[in-house]
Amino acid sequence: MKIRAIALNTFKEAIRDRILYLLLFFAAVCIIFSRLLALLTVGDRVKIIKDVGLSSLSIFGALMAILIGTGLVYKEIDKKTIYTIISKPIHRYQFLLGKFFGLVLTLFIMLLLMSFIFLALVFFHTFKIEWEMLIAILFIFVELCLITSVALLFSCFSTPILSSIFSLAFYLIGHTAWGLETLIKKVKPGFGKTLAQVLYHFLPDLENFNFKTEIVHHLSIPSEVFLFSILYGIFYTLFILALAILVFRKRDFI
Amino acid sequence: MATVLKIENLHKSFSLGFIPKKKKILNGISLSVEKGEIFGYLGPNGAGKTTTIKCILGLIFPEKGKIELFGHPYLSLKAKEKTGFLPENPYFYDHLTASEFLYFYSQLFLINKKEREEKIESLLRLVDLELSADLQLRKFSRGMLQRIGLAQALLNNPSLVLLDEPLGGLDPLGRKEIRDVIVRLKEEGKTIFLSSHILQDIEMICDRVAIIVNGKIINQGALQDLVSEKILFTEVILSGVEDKELEGLGEYLSGQAGRTLLKVFKEENVEKVLELVHSRKGKIHSLIPRTETLEDLFVGIVKQR
Numbered sequence: 001m002k003i004r005a006i007a008l009n010t011f012k013e014a015i016r017d018r019i020l021y022l023l024l025f026f027a028a029v030c031i032i033f034s035r036l037l038a039l040l041t042v043g044d045r046v047k048i049i050k051d052v053g054l055s056s057l058s059i060f061g062a063l064m065a066i067l068i069g070t071g072l073v074y075k076e077i078d079k080k081t082i083y084t085i086i087s088k089p090i091h092r093y094q095f096l097l098g099k100f101f102g103l104v105l106t107l108f109i110m111l112l113l114m115s116f117i118f119l120a121l122v123f124f125h126t127f128k129i130e131w132e133m134l135i136a137i138l139f140i141f142v143e144l145c146l147i148t149s150v151a152l153l154f155s156c157f158s159t160p161i162l163s164s165i166f167s168l169a170f171y172l173i174g175h176t177a178w179g180l181e182t183l184i185k186k187v188k189p190g191f192g193k194t195l196a197q198v199l200y201h202f203l204p205d206l207e208n209f210n211f212k213t214e215i216v217h218h219l220s221i222p223s224e225v226f227l228f229s230i231l232y233g234i235f236y237t238l239f240i241l242a243l244a245i246l247v248f249r250k251r252d253f254i
Numbered sequence: 255m256a257t258v259l260k261i262e263n264l265h266k267s268f269s270l271g272f273i274p275k276k277k278k279i280l281n282g283i284s285l286s287v288e289k290g291e292i293f294g295y296l297g298p299n300g301a302g303k304t305t306t307i308k309c310i311l312g313l314i315f316p317e318k319g320k321i322e323l324f325g326h327p328y329l330s331l332k333a334k335e336k337t338g339f340l341p342e343n344p345y346f347y348d349h350l351t352a353s354e355f356l357y358f359y360s361q362l363f364l365i366n367k368k369e370r371e372e373k374i375e376s377l378l379r380l381v382d383l384e385l386s387a388d389l390q391l392r393k394f395s396r397g398m399l400q401r402i403g404l405a406q407a408l409l410n411n412p413s414l415v416l417l418d419e420p421l422g423g424l425d426p427l428g429r430k431e432i433r434d435v436i437v438r439l440k441e442e443g444k445t446i447f448l449s450s451h452i453l454q455d456i457e458m459i460c461d462r463v464a465i466i467v468n469g470k471i472i473n474q475g476a477l478q479d480l481v482s483e484k485i486l487f488t489e490v491i492l493s494g495v496e497d498k499e500l501e502g503l504g505e506y507l508s509g510q511a512g513r514t515l516l517k518v519f520k521e522e523n524v525e526k527v528l529e530l531v532h533s534r535k536g537k538i539h540s541l542i543p544r545t546e547t548l549e550d551l552f553v554g555i556v557k558q559r
Contacts, residue, residue, distance in 0.1 A: 002362055002364070005362060013349065016349055081346060084339065084359070087312070088334060088362040089331040090362050252268075253314060
């Protein structure tokens with residue numbers, strides 16, 4: 001109940017943020033721009049629209065999560081609105097979870113809007129609703145939840161600009177860390193290889209949530225891969241949220 | 255009387271700056287607030303008043319010391335359920351209207367729906383904001399914000415209300431309104447803990463006070479025990495007497511439009527001044543005996559430090 005109240009208030013506040021609509025506008029522009037790219041392509045044009053569209057959803061969704069998420073807690077402390085909330089009979093973790101769910105709800109609505117534009121564009125080309133796209137979108141949503149938790153973690157102890165840089169780095173590293181696997185294979189045993197192996201296991205692998213290629217090209221995906229990705233997303237998010245709560249629990253609000 | 259708030263040997267320091275340097279803010283604060291009283295917490299800016307209140311509410315964590323609220327450890331939700339808080343210069347979600355704002359906070363107290371609406375209505379009436387119920391907080395004046403802040407502090411019908419500089423930055427009328435509400439709360443049996451540096455107001459409404467300077471409590475007790483009722487001096491405004499003749503009777507302060515303001519220290523000198531004015535067929539315009547005020551005590555203590 002208390003978490004829900006905080007979450008709804010966060011949602012109401014986040015939905016007023018102009019940056020959200022700016023990003024939504026650019027996402028729409030990118031999705032529609034894919035139509036132009038498709039015209040220049042030889043071969044299956046719809047695939048380009050799907051590929052660019054899904055990527056836009058992922059990138060702009062992540063930007064929304066980062067740019068709004070990193071200010072969430074910081075703004076409360078900076079504007080001192082947190083004083084009257086923490087002094088009420090509420091645990092600090094409830095406040096943080098409320099913030100998290102509030103932003104997740106905001107992102108869900110935004111992703112829904114972006115998906116609607118995207119699916120409509122695909123519909124105009126294929127004249128059928130491609131429901132399997134929703135699987136790719138679901139995993140984009142799982143990824144956004146994880147990025148939100150990361151943004152929230154940084155927001156607990158850092159300024160929005162620094163937190164945005166950290167979270168963006170997390171996103172970029174997360175999408176390129178798979179390269180380490182190739183590196184491990186190529187490097188001779190020694191310090192370099194061990195380091196690469198440690199990093200490979202420690203760094204997040206956001207490619208686990210990337211099913212765009214498989215979905216666009218109608219490739220089959222084994223169900224255990226889906227299950228692994230979902231569990232990976234849930235546990236990673238829980239781990240980051242637990243870290244955020246640990247940091248937030250001991251924080252002085254000066 | 256039951257003790258509502260008890261603080262023992264509270265210590266807190268902050269590390270601030272790029273190269274952190276420890277600064278001691280609270281240096282062994284001990285005090286107790288009894289049920290049903292208005293307790294004034296006085297101190298100059300930066301003395302540690304707000305830091306103490308933040309420690310009580312669990313917004314910051316003390317390094318050492320003990321805080322008890324209603325006999326519960328201070329961080330327990332049970333203690334918080336009976337406490338209300340109005341921060342200094344309150345900042346709220348300014349996109350909410352007054353009633354939405356109170357509705358949001360009432361959810362944090364798990365007040366049920368029916369009770370919630372009645373509560374919000376009666377609180378808006380108490381702080382005289384009924385007509386602004388649907389106005390966004392961003393359009394509120396300073397005094398209105400203070401009043402809606404007070405309303406949110408009273409949502410849970412708290413037994414203890416902590417007010418941090420509730421009268422700061424308000425015009426005389428705004429101050430009177432808040433003061434009246436505070437007195438009304440006392441009449442309802444609530445305990446009020448308020449910090450302030452506006453001594454006049456504290457003097458008017460507080461039963462007991464504690465004076466904090468540099469993180470230490472210098473003096474605390476009932477107001478009448480702290481401030482003596484002995485007459486310090488008498489201020490006399492008179493006319494019709496030459497200034498020269500008044501020499502030795504008192505301290506000449508100013509003379510304007512034929513009137514002289516004289517500060518007379520001894521009672522027998524007051525008699526002499528009156529006789530002199532009478533014999534010269536002059537006039538006494540006013541005669542005010544001045545007892546020690548909280549301000550005198552406060553200024554004296556702060557200067558000593």
